[in-house]
Amino acid sequence: MQHDDRPALPQPDASSAEHGERVAAFIRARIADSGGSLSFAEFMQHALYAPGLGYYGAGSTKFGADGDFVTAPEVSPLFGRVLARQCAEVLAVVNRGAILEYGAGSGKLARDMLETLARLDALPERYEILEVSADLQERQARFLRAELPDLFSRVSWLDTPPENHTGVIVANEVLDALPVERFRRSSTGVKQLRVVVDGDSFVIAEAPAPRKLEQAVLAIENELGQCLPAGYVSDISLGLPGWIAALAESLQQGLVFLFDYGVTRREYYATERSGGWLRCHFRHHAHDDPLILAGIQDLTTWVDFNAVAEAAVRCGLNVAGYSSQAQFLLGGGLDAEMQQFSSMPLPSQLELSGQVKTLTLPGEMGEHFKCMALRRGDVIVPSAFTMADRTHTL
Numbered sequence: 001m002q003h004d005d006r007p008a009l010p011q012p013d014a015s016s017a018e019h020g021e022r023v024a025a026f027i028r029a030r031i032a033d034s035g036g037s038l039s040f041a042e043f044m045q046h047a048l049y050a051p052g053l054g055y056y057g058a059g060s061t062k063f064g065a066d067g068d069f070v071t072a073p074e075v076s077p078l079f080g081r082v083l084a085r086q087c088a089e090v091l092a093v094v095n096r097g098a099i100l101e102y103g104a105g106s107g108k109l110a111r112d113m114l115e116t117l118a119r120l121d122a123l124p125e126r127y128e129i130l131e132v133s134a135d136l137q138e139r140q141a142r143f144l145r146a147e148l149p150d151l152f153s154r155v156s157w158l159d160t161p162p163e164n165h166t167g168v169i170v171a172n173e174v175l176d177a178l179p180v181e182r183f184r185r186s187s188t189g190v191k192q193l194r195v196v197v198d199g200d201s202f203v204i205a206e207a208p209a210p211r212k213l214e215q216a217v218l219a220i221e222n223e224l225g226q227c228l229p230a231g232y233v234s235d236i237s238l239g240l241p242g243w244i245a246a247l248a249e250s251l252q253q254g255l256v257f258l259f260d261y262g263v264t265r266r267e268y269y270a271t272e273r274s275g276g277w278l279r280c281h282f283r284h285h286a287h288d289d290p291l292i293l294a295g296i297q298d299l300t301t302w303v304d305f306n307a308v309a310e311a312a313v314r315c316g317l318n319v320a321g322y323s324s325q326a327q328f329l330l331g332g333g334l335d336a337e338m339q340q341f342s343s344m345p346l347p348s349q350l351e352l353s354g355q356v357k358t359l360t361l362p363g364e365m366g367e368h369f370k371c372m373a374l375r376r377g378d379v380i381v382p383s384a385f386t387m388a389d390r391t392h393t394l
């Protein structure tokens with residue numbers, strides 16, 4: 001699926017290349033163990049999360065200028081500051097409670113939120129982090145201990161979702177990191193795209209889709225009211241409902257903020273969108289070949305937000321709001337966080353206005369990124385959604 005007109009990717013340095021070869025050998029062994037092929041979701045799971053080896057499981061720099069991609073908390077502390085204001089509204093009605101962050105990356109979002117909540121005198125009782133990568137857990141702990149010595153005692157790491165969580169749950173760009181299945185519609189049925197070994201490379205081979213994948217694709221077609229065209233290739237996260245169910249089960253009362261790049265199901269499976277939504281990131285180059293650079297590039301997929309809403313509703317949550325990231329930030333207190341702007345020195349003003357543009361402009365992160373809020377119990381709809389709410393588009 002490489003495009004010839006795409007700029008060449010940078011070469012990995014020697015130690016990354018060596019690490020990539022170890023990951024590839026690990027995956028080749030898993031393919032051999034499984035009789036010659038893995039589903040794409042299994043391949044993605046190993047490439048990202050094999051302990052000590054996968055992209056998130058091992059020690060490379062991923063986030064920021066020296067890594068492979070930037071996320072909103074890496075772009076600017078304003079993202080976490082506005083989100084903290086929204087969390088404060090919820091924490092006030094549940095009598096403080098706790099914040100649980102899934103997949104905390106470098107730890108910057110936790111830092112920015114805790115600093116702001118302290119400033120607003122709205123600190124949660126606890127700030128818990130559920131992070132699958134042991135390497136990232138260690139980095140987050142080092143970072144937060146150094147950055148927030150006075151608040152660090154409130155932070156703890158969990159291996160499983162807590163029971164009876166009251167308060168807020170936050171996940172920025174975690175849904176896009178869940179492994180997906182890839183499929184192709186043919187005139188005779190649904191094919192599963194699997195990964196096999198060809199010499200030193202991985203290549204895609206097709207097999208009849210297992211029942212669960214076939215049923216999921218047929219359910220999408222049923223909802224769309226038409227069959228996807230023959231030859232149509234796309235992605236589906238069969239793990240997403242389970243991830244939402246685990247989160248929902250632990251939420252006794254409160255609100256969940258999920259941020260990610262994503263669209264509605266009609267847009268996701270639009271007939272002109274054959275090829276799917278999987279993207280790969282290596283040293284700030286985005287491309288669409290997931291079978292190279294195993295374990296040293298990020299693999300990520302846009303989110304079908306209807307799937308998120310459906311899974312949540314099945315678990316007794318309801319959708320409190322769905323908006324673009326720009327709408328969320330503009331409605332959620334960006335102006336309040338910018339109050340000191342005019343008294344700042346010019347270089348700081350320029351830096352901050354650049355960050356605001358990246359977070360909010362439609363051609364940057366403003367429109368592709370969405371926020372979906374889910375709630376359980378007697379909880380207010382946060383003010384960020386009073387400016388604009390697109391739940392009706394789902």
Ligand SMILES: C[S@@+](CC[C@H](N)C(=O)[O-])C[C@H]1O[C@@H](n2cnc3c(N)ncnc32)[C@H](O)[C@@H]1O
Nearest residue numbers: 056071103104105130131132133172173174177
């Ligand atoms: C794309 S990074 C985003 C990091 C951070 N939230 C940010 O915005 O910079 C995805 C993060 O989710 C974590 N992750 C992936 N699957 C997860 C899961 N099932 N539960 C918790 N964390 C997960 C990864 O280890 C990583 O920290």
